[in-house]
Amino acid sequence: MKQSQLFTRTRKEAPRDEASLNAQLLIRAGFVDKVMAGVYTLLPLGLRVFKKIENIIREEMVELGASELLMPTLNPKENWEKTGRWDTLDNLFRFKSHYSQIEYALGATHEEIISPTVKKFVSSYKELPFATFQIQNKFRDEKRAKSGVLRGREFFMKDLYSFHMNAADLEKYYEEAARSYRRIFERAGIGENTYYTYASGGSFAKYSHEFQAVTEAGEDTIYICDKCRVAVNDEIIADLEHKCPECGSEELRSEKAVEVGNIFKLANKFSAPFELKYRDKEGSEHDVLMGCYGIGLNRLMGTAVELSHDEKGIIWPEGIAPFKVHLIEVKSQNSQVTSSAEKVYTALKSKGIEVLYDDREVSAGEKFADSDLIGIPLRVVISEKSLEKGGVEVKKRNEKESAIVAVAEFLATIA
């Protein structure tokens, strides 16, 4: 798209009361706008990143054999009462209709909806196993929203639920989900910093697992075993006697980290209260066993910024960048500059390459500064100077050197 059509504008300075780095950069560059504490608008640039993340996750979920659905944000009180969480889940937003005495919750997670829904369709072993997921906004009445977009009160989550006949089948799917998560974080560009982390399992399993991305902005402490590339959450490190659960090594290093995903065996925690059962071949009834698997999308976006930036701005990983190419036209009297830029812009678009074309009537310096701040992986400059040298100047956001490449060659090599 043309940058002149973007209604947002970059800022030189972050709002004073924004201490977290991810929020500072995302706000300065025009990706998000804070509406109130813990609640952000995804602006056009931010939404593009968000959709990239969403698509990566969706592709991997489909690969896992899960079907997508969409559950409501507005939840009936009775479902939450049935599991006891209406009164015990502090984070649950609860409210009453102004017209009646009917009470509602805003979905903080969706076991209370998916379980009774599945019960309406599933009653036989023949219908198991299966998995279904959604990408939807969650509401949590956090006592304290913090760390920019890392802990908000409204945020998007991918929540996957799987349904099984027995523990072995749940276990098998759980492992597959873990592998799927690794691919997701890999593709989103934070794989190198993200660790499969042992965490407390609740009452139904010895452990659950989290995917923890190492960053100072995180609120968890994990202990990493570099040999196994796994980690242990601080909450259970004492139970494990400060040893790696896989190799037994005591050489663990502690790091601050943010939980970007988790996988959890629910077993019959939710199927029991909703009487979600199936009949086996012999005709006897059993609780369906469930697993749940979450990824916070806003948090993933914020984490990517925390992990990949420099003093000038964001450096988006390729997989989730809002655009692939930032085409910059340095304005000049020479009309050939504009016509060349337009030509390259059109050519890139027709090749299906996402390009942000800075066609604005502002100085070169401002365009470069904006480009660094916004952080698109590849910068392509067209100016009188570049044309004299024979083409366009190409520079990667994460590298210092640039190169002059002939227009035809550039268009031929870019994929």
Place this chain on the structure above:
RNA sequence: CGGAGCGUAGUGUCAACGGCUAGCACGAGUGGUUUGGGACCAUUUAGACCGGGUUCGAAUCCCGGCGCUCCGACCA
């Protein structure tokens, strides 16, 4: 929820002694000159979180509320 800090144009401001017309920069508008690292000149625009109180006089002091941030607690 406990503790702390902060609320001045759209943004920033360790700008302003309880006292004159609330200053400066950025942004935005207009006119002009510019065009390879947030250009320049001229000009315009726009502000005290809300409510009380103290005082001759409050941006400044006091009280209450609201908001934001940070630390803690909480957080599958």
